Amino acid sequence: MGQALYRKYRSKSLDEIVGQKHITETLSKALKQGKISHAYLFTGPRGVGKTSVARILAHEINGLPYTDDSAHLDIIEIDAASNRRIDEIRELRDKVYVAPTSAKYKVYIIDEVHMLTREAFNALLKTLEEPPEHVVFILATTDAHKLPETIVSRTQRFNFKPADSKEVVGLLGNIAKKEKIKVSKEALELMATHGGGSFRDSVGLLDQASSHSQSIEADDVLSLLGIPPDEAINGIMTALAKGRPTNAIVNSLVSLYDNGYQAAAIAKQLSQLIRQQLIDGESQLDYDTALNLLEKLVEVPTSHNPARFLEICLLTSVKPSISLVAAEPVIVTAEPPKPAPEPVVSPKTEEPAQEKPQKTKPSASQAVLDEAIWPEVLGALKKKHNTLYGVVRMAEPDFSEAGTLKLAFAFGFHQKRIKENGNQQLLVDIIRDLTGQVVSVECLLDKNATPPKTEVKEPMPEPPGDLSAISNIFGGAELLES
Numbered sequence: 001m002g003q004a005l006y007r008k009y010r011s012k013s014l015d016e017i018v019g020q021k022h023i024t025e026t027l028s029k030a031l032k033q034g035k036i037s038h039a040y041l042f043t044g045p046r047g048v049g050k051t052s053v054a055r056i057l058a059h060e061i062n063g064l065p066y067t068d069d070s071a072h073l074d075i076i077e078i079d080a081a082s083n084r085r086i087d088e089i090r091e092l093r094d095k096v097y098v099a100p101t102s103a104k105y106k107v108y109i110i111d112e113v114h115m116l117t118r119e120a121f122n123a124l125l126k127t128l129e130e131p132p133e134h135v136v137f138i139l140a141t142t143d144a145h146k147l148p149e150t151i152v153s154r155t156q157r158f159n160f161k162p163a164d165s166k167e168v169v170g171l172l173g174n175i176a177k178k179e180k181i182k183v184s185k186e187a188l189e190l191m192a193t194h195g196g197g198s199f200r201d202s203v204g205l206l207d208q209a210s211s212h213s214q215s216i217e218a219d220d221v222l223s224l225l226g227i228p229p230d231e232a233i234n235g236i237m238t239a240l241a242k243g244r245p246t247n248a249i250v251n252s253l254v255s256l257y258d259n260g261y262q263a264a265a266i267a268k269q270l271s272q273l274i275r276q277q278l279i280d281g282e283s284q285l286d287y288d289t290a291l292n293l294l295e296k297l298v299e300v301p302t303s304h305n306p307a308r309f310l311e312i313c314l315l316t317s318v319k320p321s322i323s324l325v326a327a328e329p330v331i332v333t334a335e336p337p338k339p340a341p342e343p344v345v346s347p348k349t350e351e352p353a354q355e356k357p358q359k360t361k362p363s364a365s366q367a368v369l370d371e372a373i374w375p376e377v378l379g380a381l382k383k384k385h386n387t388l389y390g391v392v393r394m395a396e397p398d399f400s401e402a403g404t405l406k407l408a409f410a411f412g413f414h415q416k417r418i419k420e421n422g423n424q425q426l427l428v429d430i431i432r433d434l435t436g437q438v439v440s441v442e443c444l445l446d447k448n449a450t451p452p453k454t455e456v457k458e459p460m461p462e463p464p465g466d467l468s469a470i471s472n473i474f475g476g477a478e479l480l481e482s
Helices: 021-032 048-062 088-095 116-129 167-178 186-194 200-210 218-225 229-240 247-258 262-280 288-298 304-315 371-384 384-393 414-416 422-434 466-475
Strands: 037-043 073-078 105-111 135-141 158-159 322-328 397-398 404-409 442-447 479-480
Touching: 021 048, 037 048, 037 479, 048 073, 048 105, 048 135, 088 116, 116 135, 158 288, 167 186, 167 200, 167 384, 186 200, 186 218, 229 247, 229 262, 229 304, 247 262, 247 288, 247 442, 262 288, 262 304, 371 422, 384 414, 384 422, 404 414, 414 422, 414 442, 422 442
Parallel strands: 037 135, 037 158, 073 105, 105 135, 404 442
Antiparallel strands: 322 479, 397 404
């Protein structure tokens, strides 16, 4: 069985440790001067070298050579996650007084020390306060804030920092060269970026990618990590920036899901893009909308249904902006009333000629049910039920069959939503109020359905009292969608 690359190339001396020079130099000087503390505390994120430095230090203190397979009776490693109870710590406390078998110091390396119980910490505290001269403790943790101050104050603390991207790229490049792996610079940078500041995780990505191919490109890493293509993410952002989410957003998400990309990964890429645009001052979305969307995207991985939650976040994040634009006033001049026209008398019959009937504009109750009424239907629906409006506007209406409105949806969940909780009846009532006609609504599923680009016309409220006369003279305000 082959050895994992992160184990094969684990540092064997303080000089080989990458990215923690501020720690290795301090420890090296202390060792040369013989200044050895009875307790050390190594804190920092995972995969940055805490355990490696602890093992190296334990061997350096005793003047022992260190290899990855080194094992010595006087160097004891304890996993606090598995040995966190007071009984284990009491056993340790009893054994520390036993002299080393052959080394100068008995060294205890306690990994993930923050996992100890409160009682175990209390039992350990006494030993840290007055340890035997032949005992050295090296505590390591990723969550230093969970340690009692009484423990921290009795140790020399060293804070490990996350791996620098350039240092990780250099390390990966050296390993790839030794392993005769051909890898592009872009692929190395991707591994370093998505290693999350962890040397171990970054080397693990190289190891995994090399198992697939000995010639690694950026696309191979993206596929390995399940990272959506930049083109798809930019496409979603462009659709959001238009101010009115359309089927383009849902189509993009469905396409990404079909290609195996997870909602959490899509949300992460969108978050990174939005954050970077805000930092650069080049956001495609307005500031408040961008911040609200960022807040929602963080919750996608932990939601009950990440795919549906992501879709809702995007479809509700950008709403149509509505501005109130006053219509230009109409100037009316007073004119004297004109006298009624004299009846026309026919010379033959000398009887008044019949006047032609005047054509009148049809009232709302006489409106024709066709595509022209659709913007008014959407406007009325938006005023009564904004959420349902967001679903219905995704439909392609068909008025070709008398007495029936057919709504074609590209996605099944939209079709299902319109049939829930009397939503269909609400739409029927709105059409009846606008046209005076009672229609039946049929919901169809058609992947090729395309909603029309209509300007929603919301009904204006009638001015109260005598204001209606003024409105008739000077005109009202008009709601425009941008």
